[in-house]
Amino acid sequence: MTSLVFYFQVHQPFRLRRYTFFDIGASDDYFDDAENERILRRVAEKCYLPMNAVLLRLVEKHQGKFRCAFSVSGTALDQMEAWSPETLNSFRRLARTGCVEFLCETSHHSLSFLGNEDEFRQQVEAQAQRVEQLFGRRPTSFRNTELIVSNRVAKLAEEMGFAAIMAEGADHLIGWRSPHRVYRPEGCDTIKVLLRSYKLSDDIAFRFSNRGWSEWPLTAEKFATWVHGLPEEDRFVGLFMDYETFGEHQWADTGVFQFMEHLPEAILKNPRFRFETPSEVAASTDPIARLDIPHPVSWADAERDLTAWLGNAMQRAAHDEVYNLGRELAQVAAARPDLVAAWRRLTTSDHFYYMCVKFFSDGDVHKYFSPYASPHDAYITTMNVVNDFRRRIAALAQPVVPAASR
Amino acid sequence: MKVLMLGWEFPPHISGGLGTACHGLTVGLAHAGVEVLFVVPRAYGDESAAHMRLLGANQVRFLRRVFVPAADAGPGGDTFGGGVVAGEGSIAATLRGELAEDLERLEAGSAEVRYLALERLMAGAATESSFTGVRGASSPYDDPGQPRDLPADVRDRLAQWFTSGGSTVLQLGERALQKVPTDAAGWRVLSRAIRDAVLAHSRAPAPSPGPKSGRFEVIEERLDMAGGYGGDLYAEVARYALAVGEIAANEQFDVIHAHDWITFPAAAVAAEISGKKVVAHVHASEYDRSGDHPNLSVKAIEQLGLDIASRVVCVSHYTASILKRRYRVDPAKLRVVHNAVTQEEQRAQWHGERNITDPIVLFLGRVTFQKGPDYFLEAAARVIKLRPDVLFVVSGSGDMLPAMVERSARLGLVRNVVFTGFLRGKSVERMYSMADLYVMPSVSEPFGITPLEAMALDVPVIVSRQSGVSEILTHALKVDFWDVEELANKILAVLEYPALRASLVESGRDEVRRMRWELRGELVRDVYQEILK
Numbered sequence: 025m026t027s028l029v030f031y032f033q034v035h036q037p038f039r040l041r042r043y044t045f046f047d048i049g050a051s052d053d054y055f056d057d058a059e060n061e062r063i064l065r066r067v068a069e070k071c072y073l074p075m076n077a078v079l080l081r082l083v084e085k086h087q088g089k090f091r092c093a094f095s096v097s098g099t100a101l102d103q104m105e106a107w108s109p110e111t112l113n114s115f116r117r118l119a120r121t122g123c124v125e126f127l128c129e130t131s132h133h134s135l136s137f138l139g140n141e142d143e144f145r146q147q148v149e150a151q152a153q154r155v156e157q158l159f160g161r162r163p164t165s166f167r168n169t170e171l172i173v174s175n176r177v178a179k180l181a182e183e184m185g186f187a188a189i190m191a192e193g194a195d196h197l198i199g200w201r202s203p204h205r206v207y208r209p210e211g212c213d214t215i216k217v218l219l220r221s222y223k224l225s226d227d228i229a230f231r232f233s234n235r236g237w238s239e240w241p242l243t244a245e246k247f248a249t250w251v252h253g254l255p256e257e258d259r260f261v262g263l264f265m266d267y268e269t270f271g272e273h274q275w276a277d278t279g280v281f282q283f284m285e286h287l288p289e290a291i292l293k294n295p296r297f298r299f300e301t302p303s304e305v306a307a308s309t310d311p312i313a314r315l316d317i318p319h320p321v322s323w324a325d326a327e328r329d330l331t332a333w334l335g336n337a338m339q340r341a342a343h344d345e346v347y348n349l350g351r352e353l354a355q356v357a358a359a360r361p362d363l364v365a366a367w368r369r370l371t372t373s374d375h376f377y378y379m380c381v382k383f384f385s386d387g388d389v390h391k392y393f394s395p396y397a398s399p400h401d402a403y404i405t406t407m408n409v410v411n412d413f414r415r416r417i418a419a420l421a422q423p424v425v426p427a428a429s430r
Numbered sequence: 431m432k433v434l435m436l437g438w439e440f441p442p443h444i445s446g447g448l449g450t451a452c453h454g455l456t457v458g459l460a461h462a463g464v465e466v467l468f469v470v471p472r473a474y475g476d477e478s479a480a481h482m483r484l485l486g487a488n489q490v491r492f493l494r495r496v497f498v499p500a501a502d503a504g505p506g507g508d509t510f511g512g513g514v515v516a517g518e519g520s521i522a523a524t525l526r527g528e529l530a531e532d533l534e535r536l537e538a539g540s541a542e543v544r545y546l547a548l549e550r551l552m553a554g555a556a557t558e559s560s561f562t563g564v565r566g567a568s569s570p571y572d573d574p575g576q577p578r579d580l581p582a583d584v585r586d587r588l589a590q591w592f593t594s595g596g597s598t599v600l601q602l603g604e605r606a607l608q609k610v611p612t613d614a615a616g617w618r619v620l621s622r623a624i625r626d627a628v629l630a631h632s633r634a635p636a637p638s639p640g641p642k643s644g645r646f647e648v649i650e651e652r653l654d655m656a657g658g659y660g661g662d663l664y665a666e667v668a669r670y671a672l673a674v675g676e677i678a679a680n681e682q683f684d685v686i687h688a689h690d691w692i693t694f695p696a697a698a699v700a701a702e703i704s705g706k707k708v709v710a711h712v713h714a715s716e717y718d719r720s721g722d723h724p725n726l727s728v729k730a731i732e733q734l735g736l737d738i739a740s741r742v743v744c745v746s747h748y749t750a751s752i753l754k755r756r757y758r759v760d761p762a763k764l765r766v767v768h769n770a771v772t773q774e775e776q777r778a779q780w781h782g783e784r785n786i787t788d789p790i791v792l793f794l795g796r797v798t799f800q801k802g803p804d805y806f807l808e809a810a811a812r813v814i815k816l817r818p819d820v821l822f823v824v825s826g827s828g829d830m831l832p833a834m835v836e837r838s839a840r841l842g843l844v845r846n847v848v849f850t851g852f853l854r855g856k857s858v859e860r861m862y863s864m865a866d867l868y869v870m871p872s873v874s875e876p877f878g879i880t881p882l883e884a885m886a887l888d889v890p891v892i893v894s895r896q897s898g899v900s901e902i903l904t905h906a907l908k909v910d911f912w913d914v915e916e917l918a919n920k921i922l923a924v925l926e927y928p929a930l931r932a933s934l935v936e937s938g939r940d941e942v943r944r945m946r947w948e949l950r951g952e953l954v955r956d957v958y959q960e961i962l963k
Contacts, residue, residue, distance in 0.1 A: 044919035045816065045926070337936075341929030381904065381937065400907050403930055404923040411926075 026204070027260040027300035028251065028291060029218065030092035031167070031190060032267040034072070035133050036064055036100040037374035039395050043405050048412045054366065059395065061107045064100075068108045071271035076114040078270075078281055082288055083123045090288040091123045091299040094267070095167045098131030098151050099372060101158065112158070119159035125301035128152045128163035128186065134371035135169060135333060137177050138320075139347035147368070148184055165190065165302040169373050171220065171264065171323035172330065175316065178209035178217065186215060188306035190264060193219035194328040197321050204258035206305065207315035216306045217315055220264040220323060224250065229265040233278035244283055248290035251297065260305050264323070325382075333376040338403040342379060345410045346370050349417070356420045363420075367413065370406070378402035431958060432465040434683040434700060436674060436693035440470050440477050440484065443657065446796070447879045448713050451745070451769050452689055456482050458770070458951020464958070469677060469696075471670050472657030487673035488655040614734040621671070621698035621734075628675040628703060663692075664727070671696040678703040685958045687711060691728055694735025701738060707961045709954075710739035715752050718800060718874045733757055740961040743767050743954065745877035746898020752876075767953045768902045769877050770945040776886050784864050789820045789925050792865035792889075794858070795872075795880055797828035802871035802894065802911050807834060809871070811841040812918035817925065820846065825861055827852040862887045866931075867924045871911050872897050881906060885942045890934035892920050902945070905937040 041056035082090045096115065104112040118124040130136055130147035131154065137144045148166070156162040166186040168177050173191035181189045193203030201207075203219040227247065231237045239246065251261060266273065274280040291297050324332040334340050350367060357364050378394045379402045396402040435456065439449030456466045456479075466482035473486025653669045674696035678686075687709045688697035697708045716724040716732055736742055736759050743765050744750045750766055753759040791810070795801045803824060810822040824834065824847065831849070838847040853861055862868065868884035868891045875897035882899065884891050885906070893900045894911040907920045924931050 044915065045922040046812070046915070046919065336933055337929045338933045341927070381933070398904075398908065400930060400934070403933075404907075404920065404927070407923065407927050407930075408919075 025298060026251075026254060026256070026258045026296060027298050027305055029260050029262050029264075029300055029302055029305055031127065031262070031264045031302060032092065032094050032269075033167070033265070034094060034100050034267045035097040036060070036067070036103050037133065037372045038099055038103075038369040039063075040375070040405050040409060043408050043412075045408055048408055049415055052366075052412065052416065054409050054412075055369065056395075060103060064103045064107050067268060067272055068104070068111045070276070071268050072108075072111045073114060074276070074281065075267065075270040075284075076111075076118060078284055079124070080114075080118055080121070082285070083118070083121045086288055086292070088123055089292060089299060091125075091301050091304070093125040093127055093165070093301045094118075095127040095129050096155075097129060097133040098147075098154060099133060099369065101154065116159060119161075123301075125165065125303055126155050126159045126161070126163055127165045127167045127190070127302065128155060129167050130169055132368045132371050133169050133373055134368075135172070135330075135343065135373050135376070136371055137168065137172070137180060138330075138334075139343065139371065140350060141180065143347075143350060143371070144180065145184065147371075148181075152184075164188070165218075165306065170333075172320050173209070173217065173317055174320040175209050175211045175318060177320070178212050178215055178317065182212050182215035188216050188218055188302050190262070190302060191217050191219055191317070192321050192323040192328055193222055193262065194321050196328065197317060198315070201313070201315075202258065204254065204261055205312045206259055206309045207313055208311035210314055210316040210318075216309070216311050217317075218260070218262055218302050218305060220262045222323075224261060225263050225265050228263065228280075228283075229269045229273070232269075232274045232280055232283070241279070242283065244286035244290040247283075247287060248293065251291060252294045256296070259309055260300065331382060332380050333373050336379070336381055336399075338381075338399070339376045339379045342403055342406050342410070343376055345407065346375075349410055349413055352414065352417050352421070356417060360420065363413075363416070370409065370413075375402070375406050379406070431463070431685070431955070431962075432467065432683045433459065433685050433687050433958065434674075434678065434681065434704075434706070435466050435468045435687045435689070436696050436700070437468060437470060437689040438659075438692045440468065440479065442476065442478070443470075443472075443474055445659065447769070447877065448690060450772075450879060451713060451877070453478070454770055454772050454947040455950060455954065457772060458947035458949070459954060460951070461948040462951040462955040464951070464955050467677075467681060467683060469670075469674055470657075471666060472655040474657075485677065486655065487653055487670045488657075490653065490673040490676050492651045492653075492676065613730045614737055617695055617731060617734040618698065618738075620668075621695060621702055624672055624675050624699045625702035628672070628679050628699070667692055667695055667731075671699045675699040675703055684962060685709060687954075687958075688735060688739075689713060691716070691732040691735060694731050698734060698738055707740040708735070708738050709957060709961070710735040710742045712736075712742060712744045712749055712753060712876070714876045715749065715756065717752055717756055718749075718876050721799060721874070739763065741765055741957050743957060745769055746901055748896070748898045748901065749876040765953075765957050767950050767957075768898065768945075769879055769882075770947040770950050771879075771882050771886060771942055772947060775883060776943055779859075779887070786821065786864065789817070789866045790823055790864055791820060791867045791869060791921055791925075792823045792825065792861065792884075793869055793871070794823075794825040794853070794861060794884075795870065797824065797826050797831040797834055799830060800872060800874055801826075801828070802873045803828075803830055803834050804837065805871040805873075805911050805914050805917065806869055807838055807841060807843065807847065808914040809869075809917040809921060810838075810843055810847060812914065813921050814843065814846050816922060818846070820921075820925065822847045823850060823861070823865070824848070825850045825853050825858075858883075859887065862889050865889050867892065867921060869917070869921065870894060870897065870899075871909075871917060873911050875899070882942050882945065885935075885938040888935050888939060890924050890931055890938065892917065892924070903938075903941065905934050905941050907934070 038055045039060055040054055043054060079092065094115065101112065119126060128148060128151050130144065131151040132147055134147060136147055152163055164186060165188040166181040167190040171190060171192050173189060178189050198219065203221045207217045209215065209217050227242060232242055234240055254261065270280050270284065288299065320330050321328055322330060334343060353363060353367055378396050379399045381399045394402065396405070437452040439445065439452065441449050441453045444450060456468060459466055460481040468479065468482055468484045470484065470486055472488045473484060477484050653673055655669060656666060670693070678700035683704070683706065686697050686700045686706050688694055689711045690713050694710065697710065701708050716728045736753065736757050740763070742753060742759055742763050744753060745768060747766050750764045753764065754761055793803060793806045797803050806822070806824070813820055822843070835849060838844065850861070862884050868881060868889045870878055870881050870891065870893045872878060872894045873896060875894065877898035878893065881891040881893050881903065892907040892909060893903065895908050896911050900906070900908050909917045909920060
């Protein structure tokens with residue numbers, strides 16, 4: 025049997041407002057709530073709500089035979105709670121069907137595995153508890169920010185009790201091996217790695233509406249034919265993608281919703297195929313071999329590495345500064361949970377992604393997703409906020425001693 | 431392929447970015463296999479023009495033949511009529527009606543009367559009926575109602591008249607140009623007048639011996655060209671056009687390429703004479719120089735050039751949008767070719783001591799409305815509230831300089847703002863290399879080459895979004911010129927955040943090195959090929 029494993033990523037960052045050097049020491053209002061709310065509501069309307077409805081119909085129609093998984097970042101959950109509770113409810117309705125698995129990740133979609141492993145564990149544990157509380161089951165599969173995996177990240181996840189970790193089936197990682205088999209990361213004893221089948225995933229996520237693509241238009245039947253043609257020994261096909269693929273990156277009028285409505289039926293026509301969730305695949309499959317992941321591999325850009333977030337001096341400086349701030353924050357953390365919450369929002373990887381210059385001039389996806397006019401503007405704004413934050417911590421850590429008590 | 435290129439400046443005799451850009455472009459064109467004949471108003475002999483031919487309008491020779499009677503003629507003798515060609519008698523006698531009268535006036539009248547008569551003659555050529563049985567050759571820009579070419583025989587006779595020493599092309603041309611047209615159509619008529627004068631002159635037959643004994647002497651004359659932008663600029667523009675006409679009549683080339691309004695009348699003349707197509711190159715429009723109150727005489731000339739051009743090359747999309755909006759240029763004619771940086775500029779270095787340790791933020795350029803020095807000072811006032819140690823340097827001169835000095839005092843910036851006046855040569859490089867940050871807050875900048883010079887010297891830059899150069903820069907900070915708050919924010923960020931500075935400097939250096947004139951030369955050659963097809 026070969027399983028199709030759909031996993032959809034849902035994430036929204038807390039974008040910063042225009043915060044200038046002159047705001048330092050004058051304002052602790054860092055986040056652009058109006059813009060964040062506007063974007064969340066728009067994406068909910070165009071993607072989350074209509075696509076959740078599609079998936080719910082599929083689950084009901086196929087009576088358990090259609091299954092899929094989500095990972096929803098903690099910051100996205102925060103925003104849904106604040107601005108679109110109906111979206112959160114529709115995810116909970118999917119969870120209640122028993123056919124939809126919710127994975128774990130860091131609560132703040134952060135790169136904390138690099139910045140501070142203690143912080144990483146705290147964010148993962150916080151997210152695990154929240155997923156259990158909202159969706160009724162403690163997650164058993166883990167997905168790190170931007171699908172970044174290394175032997176070390178896998179080990180951290182294993183130590184926290186996860187049975188599976190999701191990773192990019194990058195060519196430079198797997199070489200001649202198939203992404204459709206289950207592997208065990210080097211240095212790990214129990215955790216299994218499930219790889220993204222990037223060609224088939226990107227046929228849907230990136231190429232679906234591309235009229236210059238030789239396979240356009242992509243129909244459910246055509247896609248099913250490709251899947252049905254896979255070798256019998258393939259255990260699963262990891263179709264991992266941003267949930268915004270549906271309705272936001274590929275607009276509704278491209279037919280992407282109809283494609284998904286018809287896909288399960290087309291796939292299930294061949295009895296060799298079924299749908300499973302990541303944890304189901306991991307539970308029933310022994311790894312075929314070890315996979316050595318010495319350097320972090322992500323699902324971003326052609327490089328599939330960390331350069332989209334930490335590729336230039338500004339990104340590395342800002343990332344270091346944010347985690348330095350975290351250490352300074354430790355001394356006042358107990359008294360000021362609100363500051364800790366604000367700081368964690370700064371750890372979100374998007375803030376560093378906006379500072380990426382490597383493709384900036386080409387006007388590609390980095391630019392599309394950025395609220396800033398340029399990567400430099402992203403850096404300046406973030407550093408201004410970090411500076412203000414540092415002053416506030418310093419003011420708390422060394423309270424002014426009243427004159428009388430001297 | 432050979433281009434007749436018309437420009438007002440060429441290094442080292444430059445007053446702004448125009449000359450630098452022209453030099454770079456010719457280097458690029460030479461690389462792309464295009465032969466360039468470049469005409470400047472005045473050649474000094476020290477131009478760095480080994481890759482092409484450079485001619486000054488002041489070097490063009492105008493020949494005048496004077497009939498000198500054998501014995502009795504002395505200085506001051508009337509040369510008019512003296513050179514009438516033997517066997518033909520009066521030219522006027524061979525012509526009919528009004529034309530004959532006009533030619534009589536031409537021969538007899540004062541200079542003014544002669545010119546008016548000539549003007550009438552040319553206007554008369556618009557209607558074939560004035561010249562029964564003689565058809566004018568059609569010009570490439572023929573419109574109904576516009577004067578046409580003079581019929582060949584009339585032109586020949588005019589030529590004879592010129593030859594006879596009645597007047598010279600120079601005198602005629604200069605006289606014609608004393609009345610500066612105020613619209614594009616007027617400039618068109620004028621360019622045809624110059625064309626006919628030049629052609630008639632150049633086609634004049636060799637004089638034969640006259641009825642009286644005597645001889646012809648050839649006198650060489652040259653135009654007195656001042657160069658630069660001072661004095662009676664319109665007269666200089668007209669004299670330049672006359673010289674270019676003479677060059678166009680004597681040189682072979684495939685296309686005419688004219689840089690900015692100041693050479694557009696010359697381009698019109700060269701096109702009239704050679705029948706070749708024109709590429710107009712806009713480095714700055716009158717709206718960039720003067721905001722919403724353009725000089726209408728200049729605008730008329732710009733309109734002439736843009737109208738007759740087969741292609742309009744502009745230095746940025748920003749400029750292209752102005753040409754579309756203000757001059758109604760057909761978008762199909764527009765091509766954007768950004769400026770670049772020569773290898774010498776890329777290699778520029780300054781190894782000097784820096785004797786000031788306080789951070790320096792630099793404005794370098796003309797202190798005029800267009801360059802936005804006032805926004806620089808407003809941002810400075812905001813920055814020093816937080817960083818009183820920062821020094822703001824204003825390098826350059828211009829009509830706003832006194833007002834800026836006054837304003838800096840009013841803003842309480844006396845200690846923080848330094849005015850250096852106009853810098854040239856090595857002082858410019860030294861100034862750049864002393865700066866921690868270069869700011870170009872231009873209100874309207876068609877391109878703006880100075881940020882590239884600063885970047886080549888490892889100085890980070892902030893440029894206004896209202897500049898052409900911002901279109902091609904990734905590793906520069908950008909602001910809207912009016913947003914002084916944001917400008918101050920970014921100045922502070924560069925001074926405070928080393929990683930930002932390092933990123934701008936390192937990536938900026940690479941970015942400037944990739945801007946090569948060779949690539950631009952290929953683009954312009956492609957534009958030529960487009961219109962020659």
